[in-house]
Amino acid sequence: MKKHVGTLLVFFAAALTVSAQSPKRLLAIFAHPDDEQTVAPLLVKSVEDGVEVTLVIATDGRLGVNEYTDYEAGDGLAAIRREELKCAAETLGVKLIHLNYHDQLRAAEGYDGHIPHVRSLLKEITEIVTRVQPDAIVTWGPDGASNHMDHRLIGATVTQVFTSRNWGKDVQLYFFGIPSDILPSEEAVMLRGIDRSLLNTQVAFEPRHLDAAYEALRCHASQYPSYMVDKMKKERQALEQKVFLRQFIAPKATKNSLF
Numbered sequence: 320m321k322k323h324v325g326t327l328l329v330f331f332a333a334a335l336t337v338s339a340q341s342p343k344r345l346l347a348i349f350a351h352p353d354d355e356q357t358v359a360p361l362l363v364k365s366v367e368d369g370v371e372v373t374l375v376i377a378t379d380g381r382l383g384v385n386e387y388t389d390y391e392a393g394d395g396l397a398a399i400r401r402e403e404l405k406c407a408a409e410t411l412g413v414k415l416i417h418l419n420y421h422d423q424l425r426a427a428e429g430y431d432g433h434i435p436h437v438r439s440l441l442k443e444i445t446e447i448v449t450r451v452q453p454d455a456i457v458t459w460g461p462d463g464a465s466n467h468m469d470h471r472l473i474g475a476t477v478t479q480v481f482t483s484r485n486w487g488k489d490v491q492l493y494f495f496g497i498p499s500d501i502l503p504s505e506e507a508v509m510l511r512g513i514d515r516s517l518l519n520t521q522v523a524f525e526p527r528h529l530d531a532a533y534e535a536l537r538c539h540a541s542q543y544p545s546y547m548v549d550k551m552k553k554e555r556q557a558l559e560q561k562v563f564l565r566q567f568i569a570p571k572a573t574k575n576s577l578f
């Protein structure tokens with residue numbers, strides 16, 4: 320009987336140790352509703368692995384008109400995209416923080432229109448990182464994949480927040496990247512390629528992660544009609560089943576010369 324109690328105690332101690340280990344936390348910070356698609360298989364896989372994933376989308380997507388649909392830019396489209404983003408986050412199984420900044424952060428209004436929003440965004444992202452205490456952050460790289468000004472601004476904002484202080488824990492920053500060698504032309508490489516040797520983090524995913532990612536993309540019906548989602552999924556299936564990232568590597572020591 321005594322031995323039995325001992326075994327039980329060991330069992331409970333082990334169970335407590337497991338539950339005391341808090342899950343890893345991942346913050347994915349992007350510009351527009353639907354940008355999350357870029358890393359969606361990774362988000363799905365992370366959720367499956369027990370990671371707490373929080374998706375932060377900065378803008379309201381009010382200017383997101385394209386050749387596939389005939390929505391008009393403005394408040395109506397922003398309202399539609401808010402709901403589409405909720406649907407996508409739910410499908411991916413991630414928590415959502417939608418900051419609802421005006422698309423392009425009012426860049427069309429020049430310095431006085433734009434900069435207060437840029438500063439407010441820096442403050443809000445700092446608050447989110449402070450509150451969530453992530454183990455990893457994923458965002459846009461300097462290419463912004465499509466060179467979109469909002470993508471590049473978000474990547475720069477997150478980098479500024481990350482490098483502004485010692486966060487006091489082991490938190491890693493990753494930039495999404497497209498390997499230069501899969502791009503179709505020299506110009507594409509110049510505009511948005513990252514040399515494969517710099518993409519030091521390559522996370523493989525399974526077909527089920529890709530399936531869930533493209534189910535989530537169907538939520539963004541104002542951007543992609545169903546036939547486009549099917550087409551994009553086929554194109555993605557033809558590529559390596561990996562999400563490529565470039566980790567921001569902090570120096571281990573301070574040097575006293577450039578070379």
Ligand SMILES: [Zn+2]
Binds near residue numbers: 350351353354467470
């Ligand atoms: Zn975007």
